[in-house]
Amino acid sequence: MEEKIYLKSVNDIDIKLLFCKSNFQWKLLAEKYEEARKRVEDYYGDNIPESITAALETLRAHLVEKKAELPEQDLLV
Amino acid sequence: MGILKEITSVIKDKAKDEILLYIKKLQEENEKKEDVEKAEEVSQQKTPVVEENVIEKEPEVLIPEQKKEEFLPRICKEDIYKVNIKITGNKIPVDIDFTDSLQQLSEEELAFYLKIYFYSFTQKKNFGYVGKTLRKKLRISDEEHDEFIAKMEKLEQRGLLITEEVSQTQTVYVLYMPYDEEIMEKVAGTTPKMKERPASKSSDKSGNHSPGRPETGMDDDALMKAYNTFVSLEIDKAKMRVGRSNFDRIYMEAVKYIDKRYGFQILSNNEKMKEYLTQYYVSAFDIPSFEEWKRGNGKR
Numbered sequence: 267m268e269e270k271i272y273l274k275s276v277n278d279i280d281i282k283l284l285f286c287k288s289n290f291q292w293k294l295l296a297e298k299y300e301e302a303r304k305r306v307e308d309y310y311g312d313n314i315p316e317s318i319t320a321a322l323e324t325l326r327a328h329l330v331e332k333k334a335e336l337p338e339q340d341l342l343v
Numbered sequence: 344m345g346i347l348k349e350i351t352s353v354i355k356d357k358a359k360d361e362i363l364l365y366i367k368k369l370q371e372e373n374e375k376k377e378d379v380e381k382a383e384e385v386s387q388q389k390t391p392v393v394e395e396n397v398i399e400k401e402p403e404v405l406i407p408e409q410k411k412e413e414f415l416p417r418i419c420k421e422d423i424y425k426v427n428i429k430i431t432g433n434k435i436p437v438d439i440d441f442t443d444s445l446q447q448l449s450e451e452e453l454a455f456y457l458k459i460y461f462y463s464f465t466q467k468k469n470f471g472y473v474g475k476t477l478r479k480k481l482r483i484s485d486e487e488h489d490e491f492i493a494k495m496e497k498l499e500q501r502g503l504l505i506t507e508e509v510s511q512t513q514t515v516y517v518l519y520m521p522y523d524e525e526i527m528e529k530v531a532g533t534t535p536k537m538k539e540r541p542a543s544k545s546s547d548k549s550g551n552h553s554p555g556r557p558e559t560g561m562d563d564d565a566l567m568k569a570y571n572t573f574v575s576l577e578i579d580k581a582k583m584r585v586g587r588s589n590f591d592r593i594y595m596e597a598v599k600y601i602d603k604r605y606g607f608q609i610l611s612n613n614e615k616m617k618e619y620l621t622q623y624y625v626s627a628f629d630i631p632s633f634e635e636w637k638r639g640n641g642k643r
Contacts, residue, residue: 296611330602333610334595338620 269315275302276321289336417502418447423519425470425530435464438521455494459518473514570633581628597623
């Protein structure tokens with residue numbers, strides 16, 4: 267049951283990512299991803315179910331891709 | 344018979360004489376006609392010459408008038424700094440006192456100034472290269488290039504813009520904006536050198552130097568700022584060189600690299616992200632390192 271709840275929370279972030287249009291929105295979703303990952307780690311410790319690990323990895327890859335699609339950050343100067 | 348022959352020979356001789364006289368008359372008449380025609384032709388040729396002279400005289404009068412440089416009083420006597428703009432939301436702030444002084448501009452100058460002013464907010468900086476990209480963004484066609492440069496010069500005379508040649512082919516402009524420390528941040532703390540022009544020059548201040556070039560007497564902080572400007576300009580150049588789509592791909596690779604190399608959390612940290620992204624571009628576009636740049640006197 268918990269596994270399904272955690273999976274859903276990760277998938278929800280993935281879906282919201284589809285509608286992300288700015289770096290600000292992206293940052294909020296990245297924070298949610300970090301929170302979700304931390305909760306999973308706190309709950310399962312070293313024995314995280316494979317389905318959740320795979321979902322987290324996919325979400326991270328999608329976040330990185332989305333970040334690269336968004337307008338470029340201002341540089342140093 | 345003999346008499347008849349004599350009569351016919353006399354008649355023939357007379358007829359010959361008559362014919363010769365007739366021919367002479369005809370020739371004389373023809374010559375007279377030709378002379379008259381020539382005289383007419385000459386008179387006709389002379390007339391347009393006079394007209395041409397009149398036509399030529401018109402531009403002689405107009406050209407000096409066009410070349411006369413219109414004196415445009417400066418409406419802004421403040422120094423112009425390169426700034427980065429940080430705004431949240433979709434509204435562009437406009438200083439009321441400044442708008443009052445802008446009323447001195449002609450409609451054409453005001454429209455042109457506002458075009459660049461608005462563009463600066465979308466670019467989040469008040470400077471950039473004077474080139475095709477700028478014309479494209481301002482929706483100015485290639486044919487209007489000369490007019491575009493003339494308008495820039497007018498704004499320069501007004502003290503609202505400065506241009507600086509960074510190389511033989513590239514010129515950078517900096518637009519005057521009333522400085523608002525809440526949304527603006529000065530870049531490298533310098534005023535760029537003004538282009539040498541005969542009229543309407545204000546005296547250069549001591550802080551003037553080429554952006555992105557190390558100068559004698561600079562402290563470490565100023566050197567680093569100058570280097571950052573240099574890197575920024577080099578990245579802009581690379582962006583133009585490789586094209587937008589290729590640069591987007593490079594950015595995508597940079598983000599993936601930073602994620603792998605430094606971790607996901609760095610992507611959320613703006614300052615670190617900027618730093619690592621700049622490092623990535625420095626490496627990708629072979630931009631000299633700080634030490635190399637100092638040794639090479641900022642030249643590329």
